[in-house]
Structures are given as structure tokens and as C-alpha cells.
Amino acid sequence: MHLTAWASCLGAMAMLTVACGAGSQLGSAFSTEWQNDGGRSIAALQRELSAPTAPAGAGVVVGVNGAGVVAVTLSGQRWDRPGRLDSRPVIAGDVVLLSGGGRLTALAAATGAELWSIESGGRALRGAGDDGQLTAASLGALNGGRSRLVVVERSGAVRLSAEPEVEIGAPAVLGGVVFVPWANQYVSAIDGATGAERGRLLTRRQVSRALTLGDGLYFGESELLRFDEQVGQAASGGGSLAVLPRREFPGNPRWFTPGAEVLPPKASAPDRVRRFALPKGTGKSGVSFDGDRFAVTYFRVAMGASAKDGVVRWARSMPKDVLGGAAVSGGFVLCSEDGKVSVIDGQTGAESASLALSGPLESCEAHGGSYQVPSKAAERTLAEQITEIVASRDAQMVPAQRFLMQELVRLPDDSVTQALIELATRPDAPPLLGKDAREALAGRRSGAEAMLAALEREYDFLEDVLLPPPVGPLADALLAMKETRAAPALARHLNDPANAADDIMRAARALEQLASASELSELQTFFALYRATAVEAPIVQATISVARAIARTGGAEGLALLRQAAKDPFTHVEVKEAIDALEAPTEKTAGR
Amino acid sequence: MVKRAGAPGRRGQRRSRIWARSLALTLGAASLVGAYESGSLTVSAAAAQAKLDAAKLKKQLESQDPAEIREALEQVTKAGTAAKALVPTLNALLTRGTRADLLPSLIEATGRVEDVSSSAPLAPYLRHRTPAVRQAAVKALSRTKGPEAIKALTRGLRSQDAVVRGVSASALGDLGAKAALPDLQRAFDQKVLEAAVSIGQLCDGASCDEFLKRLGKVRFDVMTAGLDQMLFRPASSMKDEAKLNVVSRLRALGTAEASRYLTDVAGRWPKDYSARVKQALEEAAKATSKGASAPSDDDEDEEDDE
Numbered sequence: 060m061h062l063t064a065w066a067s068c069l070g071a072m073a074m075l076t077v078a079c080g081a082g083s084q085l086g087s088a089f090s091t092e093w094q095n096d097g098g099r100s101i102a103a104l105q106r107e108l109s110a111p112t113a114p115a116g117a118g119v120v121v122g123v124n125g126a127g128v129v130a131v132t133l134s135g136q137r138w139d140r141p142g143r144l145d146s147r148p149v150i151a152g153d154v155v156l157l158s159g160g161g162r163l164t165a166l167a168a169a170t171g172a173e174l175w176s177i178e179s180g181g182r183a184l185r186g187a188g189d190d191g192q193l194t195a196a197s198l199g200a201l202n203g204g205r206s207r208l209v210v211v212e213r214s215g216a217v218r219l220s221a222e223p224e225v226e227i228g229a230p231a232v233l234g235g236v237v238f239v240p241w242a243n244q245y246v247s248a249i250d251g252a253t254g255a256e257r258g259r260l261l262t263r264r265q266v267s268r269a270l271t272l273g274d275g276l277y278f279g280e281s282e283l284l285r286f287d288e289q290v291g292q293a294a295s296g297g298g299s300l301a302v303l304p305r306r307e308f309p310g311n312p313r314w315f316t317p318g319a320e321v322l323p324p325k326a327s328a329p330d331r332v333r334r335f336a337l338p339k340g341t342g343k344s345g346v347s348f349d350g351d352r353f354a355v356t357y358f359r360v361a362m363g364a365s366a367k368d369g370v371v372r373w374a375r376s377m378p379k380d381v382l383g384g385a386a387v388s389g390g391f392v393l394c395s396e397d398g399k400v401s402v403i404d405g406q407t408g409a410e411s412a413s414l415a416l417s418g419p420l421e422s423c424e425a426h427g428g429s430y431q432v433p434s435k436a437a438e439r440t441l442a443e444q445i446t447e448i449v450a451s452r453d454a455q456m457v458p459a460q461r462f463l464m465q466e467l468v469r470l471p472d473d474s475v476t477q478a479l480i481e482l483a484t485r486p487d488a489p490p491l492l493g494k495d496a497r498e499a500l501a502g503r504r505s506g507a508e509a510m511l512a513a514l515e516r517e518y519d520f521l522e523d524v525l526l527p528p529p530v531g532p533l534a535d536a537l538l539a540m541k542e543t544r545a546a547p548a549l550a551r552h553l554n555d556p557a558n559a560a561d562d563i564m565r566a567a568r569a570l571e572q573l574a575s576a577s578e579l580s581e582l583q584t585f586f587a588l589y590r591a592t593a594v595e596a597p598i599v600q601a602t603i604s605v606a607r608a609i610a611r612t613g614g615a616e617g618l619a620l621l622r623q624a625a626k627d628p629f630t631h632v633e634v635k636e637a638i639d640a641l642e643a644p645t646e647k648t649a650g651r
Numbered sequence: 652m653v654k655r656a657g658a659p660g661r662r663g664q665r666r667s668r669i670w671a672r673s674l675a676l677t678l679g680a681a682s683l684v685g686a687y688e689s690g691s692l693t694v695s696a697a698a699a700q701a702k703l704d705a706a707k708l709k710k711q712l713e714s715q716d717p718a719e720i721r722e723a724l725e726q727v728t729k730a731g732t733a734a735k736a737l738v739p740t741l742n743a744l745l746t747r748g749t750r751a752d753l754l755p756s757l758i759e760a761t762g763r764v765e766d767v768s769s770s771a772p773l774a775p776y777l778r779h780r781t782p783a784v785r786q787a788a789v790k791a792l793s794r795t796k797g798p799e800a801i802k803a804l805t806r807g808l809r810s811q812d813a814v815v816r817g818v819s820a821s822a823l824g825d826l827g828a829k830a831a832l833p834d835l836q837r838a839f840d841q842k843v844l845e846a847a848v849s850i851g852q853l854c855d856g857a858s859c860d861e862f863l864k865r866l867g868k869v870r871f872d873v874m875t876a877g878l879d880q881m882l883f884r885p886a887s888s889m890k891d892e893a894k895l896n897v898v899s900r901l902r903a904l905g906t907a908e909a910s911r912y913l914t915d916v917a918g919r920w921p922k923d924y925s926a927r928v929k930q931a932l933e934e935a936a937k938a939t940s941k942g943a944s945a946p947s948d949d950d951e952d953e954e955d956d957e
Contacts (some may be wrong), residue, residue: 347817519809520816521837556780557811585773587748594751629713629750 068250088239088247088256089223095294100258104248104292107257108234109288114191114271116152117168120381120392120400122420123148123324126155129417130171131400132432133392136226138171141418145183145201147322149229150426152189152271156196162211165194168426175215182207183321186229188238188269193218193251195230201321202491210237211225221233228267228318233276233286238269240318246278260284262293264300267318271348273339273388277301279394280315282357283338287348301338301346306369307355308334309458325423326382331358334365335393337386338429352405354391357459360448361401362394363408371466373408373437374444376451382420387427389434408444409439442470445643446478449492450485457489464492468499476506480513483529500532507542515549518557527557531565538569546573550581553605554588564597567604574608582609583620584597591629603637705736712740720753727760738766745772754779755787762791770799777803777815786814793822801828808838808846817845824849824880832858839865844873849878859893863900871908882916886925894928902935910939 080132087093118133127141129146142208144159154174155166163184164176182198182205189195197206206227210219219237228240246260246269260266265280276285284290285299303314310332316322322330337370338346348366355362361381362374375519379396390405398418402411411433439447445467449460467475481495482488503510513528515538530552537545549566552558558566567585574582585605593599606624609617624630625638694868703726707730727734727741743762749757758776761769775796776788789807792800805828807819820843823831832853839846839862850862854877862877881897901909913936920929 382789518811520811521834521841523811523841525811554775554778556785560780587746588775588779589748591748592751592754592779592784595780598780623747627747629717 074280076399084575087229088249088468089225089241089245091133091225091242093245093259095261096259096292098261098294101246101248101293102258102288104236104258105286105288105290107237108286114152114189115273115429116150116189116271116426118387118392118426118428119150119155119168120394120414120416120423120425121150121155121168122394122398122416122423123147124398124417124420128155129398129420130155130168131414131416132169133402133414133428135414136169137416140166140171144324145321146185146324147324147422148424149184149187149196150424151187151194151196152191154187154189154194156184156194158184158198163196163198165211168428174213175211175604177209177211177215177217180207180220181205185227186268186272186318188231188233190232190234190271193232193237194234194581195232195239197227197230197239197318199226199319199321201323203319203321206319208237208239210249218332219249219254226319227271231269231271231276233271238271238276238286240266240278242611243267260290260293261295262298264293268315269318270315271339272386275338275340277338280317281313283346284337285340287340299340299346299423301336301348303334303336303353303366304347304364304369306364308355308362308364308369309360309462311639312355312357319550322422324422326420330382330422331380332356333381333384335384335386335391337388349386349388350390350405353391354384354386354393354403354405356384356393357462358455359453360456360459360463361362361391361408362401362459362463363391363403363405370469371441371445371463372406373441374448374463374466375401375403375408375410376448379419383423383425385425388429388431390432392425392430392432394420394425396420398468400425402432404432404435407435409435409438411435426646439476440472442467442472442478443476445470446474449478449482454489457492461491461495464495464499468502471505473506473509476500476503478507479503480529480533483532484513484516484526486526497529497532501527501535503536504540507537507540507544510537511542511544511548514545514552517552517555527552527555527562529562530558531562534562534565534569537573541573543573543575546570546578550574550578553581553585555599560595560601564601564604567601567608570608571604571611574612576612576614579609579613579617582612586620586624589611590624590631590634591627593631593634599633602631602634606634607637607641610638663719667799703730703734703736705734708734708737709731709740712744714738717750717753720749721756724756724760728756728763732765733761734760734764738768742769742772743768751781751784752863754781755783758784758787758791762787762794764887765796766796767795767800770795770797770803771938774799774803777807779809782812782814785810785812786818789815789822790819793818793825796826801826801831804828805831805834806824808834808843816843817913820845820849824852827853829853836861836881839869839877844876846876847873848880851877852884854881856893858895859889861899866900871906871912875912878912879916882928883919883921883924891925894925897926898931898935902938907939910936913939954957 068515098363105159119130121130131137144157146158149156153168155168157164158179161179162176163179165174172528185197187196187198193210195210199205206223208221211217230237230239237249237251237256238246240246243265247256248258250257266278267280269278276286283301284293287299289299292393312332312334314334333356334353337349339349341347351366352363357425358380359377362371363376364371364484377395381393381395384393391403396419398416398420400414404411445463449463479496479500510533514533518527534549549570552566582605589598589602593602606621621638625635708723711719727737744757773788773791776784779785792803804819804822807815810816820838835846835850882894901913913932917932917936
């Protein structure tokens with residue numbers, strides 16, 4: 060690494076790359092001809108830097124509205140700064156960086172006071188890092204390319220301004236060393252004092268970001284490599300990794316966007332579908348997540364899941380789309396389109412506190428810093444939380460609702476069964492959700508009382524009950540539970556034409572085993588009505604099931620009825636065959 | 652089934668025809684119009700008198716030959732009430748069930764015989780999955796009558812089948828099913844318009860008042876179906892005071908269509924009916940005509956008549 064013009068750049072406020080001779084400054088820092096050192100240089104640097112810890116920085120939420128930037132610290136201090144931006148603000152430790160109007164500006168995160176401002180060289184801000192002394196920022200063209208790296212002192216003195224030929228990602232600074240990811244597989248460590256390349260990380264994992272999170276420095280994008288004693292092993296696929304469960308969530312939320320992209324000031328759909336997690340070291344060679352939680356957002360839904368297995372532990376419906384947020388010690392800070400900032404207890408999902416920004420917001424960024432989320436007990440059970448979201452009438456939420464439905468059915472609560480019944484019978488439920496609810500109901504093995512109560516309802520035009528209960532799924536579940544109390548209602552539903560043919564078939568199948576002589580009248584009526592008129596396959600099958608139920612419960616009279624039907628040429632051929640099959644063992648037994 | 656009270660004049664006849672058409676369309680049975688206009692909705696007397704070979708027909712009905720059964724059912728349908736001897740056979744067939752293509756004919760034939768004992772075996776067919784079977788059953792039940800029919804038809808008001816609801820509502824009035832009045836009122840509120848006629852046929856003080864409360868809220872031409880029934884009921888069924896109350900409510904309504912309706916009813920008022928009510932009708936018609944300027948749906952029809 061040669062930084063020949065390094066000294067001449069000190070103190071320059073509007074340093075152009077030409078003046079600094081950036082290309083030559085960087086020397087071989089971004090050279091692809093670098094020989095893989097097996098992690099030795101980065102490991103050596105880690106040992107050198109093991110004393111300095113990453114600065115926690117200020118807890119702050121920064122939003123972009125129509126007028127400019129609005130911010131509130133997590134302790135409630137507000138500030139704002141008008142003006143147009145050409146990219147999303149970046150929070151780096153105690154500094155908030157903005158680019159717009161041809162300048163890159165640093166503000167104190169706590170107060171909004173301007174720390175320095177330099178020319179951006181016609182580029183927009185990609186990412187930045189800060190260690191309390193130096194700020195490193197990467198910039199680039201809006202559509203990619205034209206990378207620029209600047210390193211600036213608190214005073215505003217530009218230590219480095221360079222335009223590497225490679226695409227660089229979001230940098231971090233630790234102990235005066237600037238870590239710059241590039242080409243998705245390298246992180247070059249550049250000494251802030253000498254300009255020398257102090258080491259280089261080669262990793263086989265996607266790396267476009269270097270970032271300080273919680274107590275550590277990490278490199279990566281979809282998963283993070285911790286800068287610890289194991290970092291030298293990254294070249295051979297090792298290292299301490301922070302990896303979130305691979306479980307699919309609605310909309311395939313990302314943890315971090317690619318660090319080499321310029322994010323526009325206005326958030327788009329991917330910003331509303333995110334993961335938030337705070338990794339932390341667990342000793343010499345391990346990474347866990349704060350509180351064993353990560354949060355996922357999907358527009359107006361936020362959920363917290365176990366970082367071990369991805370199982371949802373809480374879910375919340377937010378008043379507006381969540382545009383951004385951050386994982387914070389003890390929980391999460393989520394920022395909604397309307398400017399509301401919700402501080403969420405990571406364990407319970409309860410809202411511990413809330414703050415407000417002047418909305419509506421176009422985008423929002425948050426940084427937890429040293430803030431600790433106050434704990435708050437859960438206000439409702441998980442089943443209740445999910446039920447509320449699943450029941451909401453917002454078509455955009457359907458993917459989240461369907462996902463949460465899968466979580467809901469894992470819970471044994473009786474209230475879940477009731478919620479599924481309501482969803483399956485709601486006339487305005489989105490079809491996919493109604494279908495999911497029916498499938499889930501069929502698999503329930505708890506909540507029999509709710510199921511029996513639901514079966515008592517039937518289509519009634521006068522009472523405005525215009526959708527019958529989900530008879531088929533309820534029949535499946537009650538059959539599996541051997542719930543004979545269901546037989547009278549199931550038998551009545553057989554003869555209600557408002558029920559779908561498939562539901563009738565499943566009710567009849569359940570009655571094969573659950574019916575008693577008390578249901579004989581309904582069974583015989585159904586048999587008379589359909590033995591010779593059934594056309595739809597499910598009704599033919601239902602008639603066969605009913606014949607079996609009559610044979611089992613109807614005694615001699617029932618058998619006589621079936622024999623008569625079997626002889627009648629008008630009886631559906633499949634029904635006749637089924638009756639003959641019923642009779643066969645009896646005849647054999649009689650013959651012995 | 653579709654009745655128009657009183658002694659209608661030319662314009663009244665026209666309005667009655669319009670009503671019959673409207674109801675018939677609602678019921679999905681356009682043939683009712685023709686039946687109404689020819690003055691009969693029952694099987695002709697000649698057919699009823701036809702000599703039947705009951706034994707032969709019974710044998711045909713119990714055969715397993717669809718053609719034989721179909722032929723027998725046609726004869727029973729033509730014979731109507733004269734085929735009483737075949738009721739047990741028909742009922743047994745209904746209880747046992749038969750082929751889909753024969754079922755509507757079997758149900759219709761049973762209805763034509765008009766035997767109350769057929770209501771119980773017919774009732775389950777009101778809930779058959781095939782609409783044509785349900786609709787045949789509801790019409791048959793309106794002929795076989797009796798408590799079982801009333802029970803089934805009252806339940807028919809709750810059906811998901813609009814035709815079943817409509818025919819049930821009409822039939823309950825014909826069958827004098829006063830116990831069904833609360834359900835008929837609810838059905839009317841749920842836009843089962845056929846219930847209006849039955850409510851008008853069956854209501855007494857409080858239930859008539861409940862119906863009249865809808866004046867001004869429900870389309871006037873729908874209300875008149877029930878009002879007509881109330882006003883033209885014989886004195887033994889509805890006293891003058893109750894009819895005067897109807898007139899008074901119409902007068903209070905004071906709309907152009909109320910005025911025209913009052914004039915129309917006064918014109919149709921039978922000579923042997925209460926003179927007091929007729930006088931009230933005429934006074935109300937005169938009083939409301941002053942404010943009668945708003946056009947109504949049947950203005951055009953009336954112009955044609957004139």
C-alpha cells in the first residue's frame with residue numbers, strides 16, 4: 060500500500076481525487092493480484108486490535124420526510140435538518156451522514172449539529188463507519204460504479220479521498236483502521252494513520268459490508284463474520300459466524316442490503332420486508348444473538364422469532380408499514396411510515412416505549428447504540444397476537460397472514476381452533492386464507508367444544524348466516540378425536556344443500572364411525588335422496604359412507620333398506636357395489 | 652296462489668297483470684302468468700274427472716321401468732286429486748327415492764294429488780342438492796298442505812335457494828300459517844318480496860302495524876302487494892278500523908304514488924264492502940292528490956291505459 064499523497068490531503072475540505080492521486084494512494088489495497096495469505100494478516104491485525112472495542116454510538120432514529128431529515132434519539136432528543144438528499148442517511152456510531160446537493164455532510168447523532176461537510180464529487184452515499192475519531196464513507200453513482208472512499212477526521216480534515224477501480228461496499232472503522240469490503244469477497248484493512256494496508260480478509264461468503272454491531276465488528280451481508288480470534292480461518296470457510304435461521308419468511312426478508320448499492324432516500328417494498336438482529340460474541344469462538352431473537356417485518360406486520368430455530372415468539376400488527384429499524388440490546392426499534400417509533404421488548408413483543416418523528420416518512424434508519432430496551436410483559440398470548448393479525452382485512456397482508464397461520468396451528472390453545480373456525484366462515488376472508496384455515500382445522504386435535512359449537516350453526520338466510528361452517532374439516536378433526544358427540548350435527552349437515560359436496564363427503568365419512576342409531580333418520584333420508592340421484596363423485600362417496608353407517612347402526616331394518624336398494628336398478632352402481640361388499644361377509648358368516 | 656283482491660277495473664286489471672308477472676318472474680315460473688290470466692291455477696276439472704285404472708298405475712309406478720313410471724306419473728299429474736288411491740304408492744316412492752330424471756315428475760304428480768299425507772315424504776326434498784328437485788318440492792308442498800307442509804315451508808324461508816324462499820313465502824299465506832308471520836316479516840325485510848302478500852293475508856293488529864311501518868322505507872309498489880291483501884280481506888277477517896288505519900297511513904304518506912294507489916283501490920272497491928272505508932279511501936285520495944307531483948314507475952302504464 061502506498062499513500063504518497065496522504066499528508067498533502069490532510070485538512071483539505073473539498074479534496075478532489077485528482078489532487079490526492081487516489082489511485083496511487085491506494086496502491087495495491089484493492090489489487091486482485093494479492094496472494095492469499097491464509098488469513099495470517101487479518102488474524103495478526105485482530106490480535107493487535109483486540110483491545111479497542113467498537114464504539115456503541117448514539118441510539119437514534121433518523122427519518123426522511125418531504126422537508127429533509129428528522130431525527131429523535133432514543134432518549135427523546137429531537138432534531139431536524141431541511142434539505143434534499145440523493146441517498147438514504149447512514150448512521151455510523153455517533154455520526155449521521157447525509158449526501159445531497161453535491162456534498163457529504165456529517166452531523167452529530169445526538170444533536171444534529173454539523174460536524175463537517177465536504178464535496179461528494181458527484182456521488183451519493185453508500186455506507187459509512189466511525190470509531191469516534193475517524194469517519195470512513197463509501198460513495199458511488201446512483202446506478203452503481205464510480206466508487207469513492209473518503210476518510211475524514213472529526214475536524215473535517217480529509218485523510219483520504221480515493222477512487223478505487225473496484226466496487227467497494229460499506230466500510231467500518233475500528234481503532235483507526237478502515238475496513239473496506241470489495242468485490243464481494245475481500246475486506247482490505249487500511250491503517251488510518253499510515254495509509255498502509257494492514258491486512259486483508261478473504262472469505263468465501265458474500266461480503267459487501269463491514270459494520271460495528273453491539274460489541275463487535277462484523278463483515279458480510281446475508282450472514283456476518285465476526286472479527287475475532289477465528290477471523291483468520293475465514294479463508295478456509297471457518298470463523299465465527301452470525302447466521303440467522305434459514306427459515307422462509309413472507310417476502311424473503313433481507314438482513315442487510317448489498318453494501319455497494321446506493322439506497323434512494325425514498326424506501327421501497329424491500330425496505331418494508333426486513334430482518335433485524337443484534338449478534339454478540341459468546342467468548343473465544345462463538346456468536347449468538349441478543350436475547351435469542353431476531354425480528355422480521357412485512358409491511359404492517361412485525362414478528363419476533365427464535366434465533367435458534369426461527370419459530371415465531373411474538374407478532375404485532377403495526378399501524379402503518381414499517382420502513383426501517385434496528386436490533387437493540389433487549390429488543391428492537393421499529394419505525395413506521397407515519398413517523399411512529401416503537402421500542403419493542405425482544406422477548407415478549409410488547410411495546411416498551413414509543414417515540415414520534417414528524418411524518419409521514421419516506422424512509423427511516425435506526426441505530427441502537429448503547430440503548431437498553433426496558434422489559435415489558437406480554438399483553439396477550441401468542442395465539443391472540445397471531446389471531447388478531449390473521450383476522451385483519453388487509454389484502455396486502457395475506458402472505459404474512461398465511462405464514463402466521465402456520466405458526467398458529469402449532470399452538471394447542473383452544474382459542475386457536477375458534478380463530479380458525481371464524482376465519483374459515485368469514486365471507487370476506489381472502490380465498491387462500493380461508494383455504495389454509497380449513498386445512499389447518501382438519502389437522503386440529505384440540506378445541507372440540509368450539510368445533511361442536513360451530514357445527515350447530517347452519518346456513519340460515521333469515522339469520523344472515525350465509526356461509527355454513529367448515530363441515531368437512533371439522534368432521535375430519537372430530538373423527539380423528541373420536542368425538543361421537545359430533546354425530547347429530549354432522550348428520551343434520553348431510554341434508555343441508557348449502558354445504559359443499561366435499562364437506563358432505565367428509566361428514567359422511569366421519570359418520571361411518573361416529574353415528575349411532577339416533578342419527579338413523581337423517582342417514583336414511585340422505586340415502587333415499589341420493590342413492591339414485593347422486594352425480595357428483597363426492598356425493599356418491601358420501602352415499603356409500605352413509606350406507607355403511609346405516610349397516611352399522613340400523614339393525615335389521617337398516618340392512619333390509621340396503622338390500623332393497625341393492626336390488627333396485629336405479630341405485631347408483633357404485634353404491635350397489637358398496638352395499639354388496641357390506642353384505643358379503645355377513646353371508647359368508649351365515650354360511651358357516 | 653297469486654291473488655288480486657277486489658273487483659278490478661280496466662286499469663286495475665292491468666296493474667294486477669303487472670303484479671302477477673312480477674311475482675311470477677320472481678318465482679321463476681312464468682307459466683303462472685298464463686294460469687292467472689286464464690283464471691285457473693289448478694288442474695282442469697276435466698282431467699280431474701278422468702277415470703283412472705289405479706291398479707295398473709300402481710303396478711307401473713312400482714315397476715323398475717323408467718318409461719312405465721314416467722307414463723304413470725303423467726297420468727297421475729293429469730288426474731290430480733282424482734288419483735287419491737295412489738297416494739300410498741307415491742309416498743312410498745318418495746320415501747325410497749328414485750332416479751334423478753323421474754324425481755321432479757314424481758314430486759309434481761304427488762303435489763297434484765293434494766293429499767296432506769304426502770307432505771311428510773315431500774318435505775326432505777326441499778333440501779335436495781338439485782335446484783329443480785327443491786323447487787318442485789316447494790310447489791308440491793304448497794298443494795299438499797297440512798302442518799308438515801307449513802313446517803317445511805317455514806323452514807324454506809331460510810333456504811339458500813331464492814325460489815324456495817319465494818314460493819314458501821307465498822304458500823304460507825295461502826295455507827293460513829299465522830305462526831309463520833314473524834318469519835315472514837323477517838323474510839320481507841331480507842327482500843323476500845313474496846312475503847308481502849302473505850303478510851297482508853295473515854296479519855292482525857300488531858303484525859299489520861309492523862308491516863305498515865315499512866311504508867316510505869320500502870319501495871311503494873312492493874308494499875302495495877301486502878296492502879291490497881289487507882284492504883280487500885273480508886270484514887270477518889279484517890275489521891274496518893284496521894282498514895281505516897291502512898288508509899290513514901297511506902294518507903299520511905302523502906306521495907303521488909300513494910294518491911294513485913288510493914284512487915285505484917277506491918275504484919276497485921266492491922259494492923258490498925264497507926262504505927265507510929270507501930269514503931275514507933276517496934277522501935284520502937283527494938287529500939293526497941294535491942301534493943302528488945312526483946312521477947312514479949308506473950306512470951307510463953297509466954298513460955297507456957288512458
